[in-house]
Amino acid sequence: MTRILHLDASARPGRAGIDVHGSHTRRLTDHFVSRWHAARPDDEVIYRDVGITPPTPVSHAWIEAAFAPEEAWQPWMVDTLAESDALIDELVAADILVLGVPLYNFSAPSGFKAWIDNVIRQGRTVVIDPGNPDAPFSPLLSDRPRVAVLISSRGGHGMEPGGPYAHMNHLEPSVRTALEFIGISDLRTVAVEHQEDGGELLAASVNAALQRTEAIADTLLQTFPAAALSAIPQYR
Numbered sequence: 001m002t003r004i005l006h007l008d009a010s011a012r013p014g015r016a017g018i019d020v021h022g023s024h025t026r027r028l029t030d031h032f033v034s035r036w037h038a039a040r041p042d043d044e045v046i047y048r049d050v051g052i053t054p055p056t057p058v059s060h061a062w063i064e065a066a067f068a069p070e071e072a073w074q075p076w077m078v079d080t081l082a083e084s085d086a087l088i089d090e091l092v093a094a095d096i097l098v099l100g101v102p103l104y105n106f107s108a109p110s111g112f113k114a115w116i117d118n119v120i121r122q123g124r125t126v127v128i129d130p131g132n133p134d135a136p137f138s139p140l141l142s143d144r145p146r147v148a149v150l151i152s153s154r155g156g157h158g159m160e161p162g163g164p165y166a167h168m169n170h171l172e173p174s175v176r177t178a179l180e181f182i183g184i185s186d187l188r189t190v191a192v193e194h195q196e197d198g199g200e201l202l203a204a205s206v207n208a209a210l211q212r213t214e215a216i217a218d219t220l221l222q223t224f225p226a227a228a229l230s231a232i233p234q235y236r
C-alpha cells in the first residue's frame with residue numbers, strides 16, 4: 001500500500017471545471033488522487049487543506065520549544081508543538097506528496113509557507129549541527145523513497161524554468177530547496193498558466209496540465225508497488 005498526502009493551498013474552495021471561480025490546483029490534485037484511487041482503491045490518502053485552514057504561523061514560543069534540548073522539554077513546549085507534530089506525522093507517513101500550490105505574488109500562499117515552517121523542524125525532519133561544518137544539515141526524510149508532485153497555477157505565462165518570466169516565479173525553486181533540505185529530492189512539477197488570459201490559451205494549458213498529471217500518476221503507480229506498506233516511524 002502507498003500513502004499519499006494530498007494537500008491543497010488555494011484560497012479558492014471550489015474546483016475549476018466544476019465550480020464557478022474554482023481553483024485549478026484543486027482540480028488537478030483531485031485529478032491525480034482520483035486516477036490513483038481508480039487504480040488502487042485501497043491505498044491511503046491523507047488530506048490537508050492549508051488554503052482554507054492555514055497552520056498557525058511560527059511564533060516566539062514555537063521557536064523556543066522547537067530548539068529546546070529534549071532534557072529541557074516542558075509541558076507547554078509539547079503543547080506548542082502539537083500542531084507541528086501532527087503535520088510532520090502526516091508528512092513522514094506519506095510516500096507521495098501531492099501539493100496543490102498556486103503562485104501568489106511570486107511565491108507560495110501564506111498558508112503553504114506556514115506549513116513549510118511547521119514541518120521543517122530540528123530533530124524531527126532535519127538535524128542541524130553547526131558544530132559539524134562539513135555536514136551541518138542532516139535530512140531525516142531520506143530514510144525511504146518519497147516523491148513530491150508540485151501542482152501549481154499562475155495567472156501569467158512564461159514562468160517555467162528558462163522562460164522569459166522565470167525570474168518572477170520563486171515558487172518551484174523554494175519548494176524544491178525546502179523539501180531537499182529535509183530529504184525529499186524527487187520533485188515533479190505541473191503548472192497551469194494563462195489563468196488571467198482565459199479562453200483558448202488557458203484551455204490548452206489546462207489540458208496539457210491534466211495530461212502531465214495523469215502521466216506522473218501512471219509513472220508513480222509503477223514506481224510504488226501495490227503491496228508494500230511502509231511502517232509509520234514513531235518519534236517522541
Ligand SMILES: Cc1cc2nc3c(=O)[nH]c(=O)nc-3n(C[C@H](O)[C@H](O)[C@H](O)COP(=O)(O)O)c2cc1C
Pocket residue numbers: 010011012022023024025026102103104105106107153154155156157195
Ligand atoms: C493574491 C494573489 C496573488 C497572485 N499573484 C500572482 C503572481 O505573482 N503571478 C501570477 O502569474 N499569477 C498570480 N496570481 C494568479 C494566480 O496564480 C492564479 O489565479 C491561479 O490560478 C490561482 O490558483 P488556483 O486556480 O488554484 O486558485 C495571483 C492570485 C492571487 C489571488
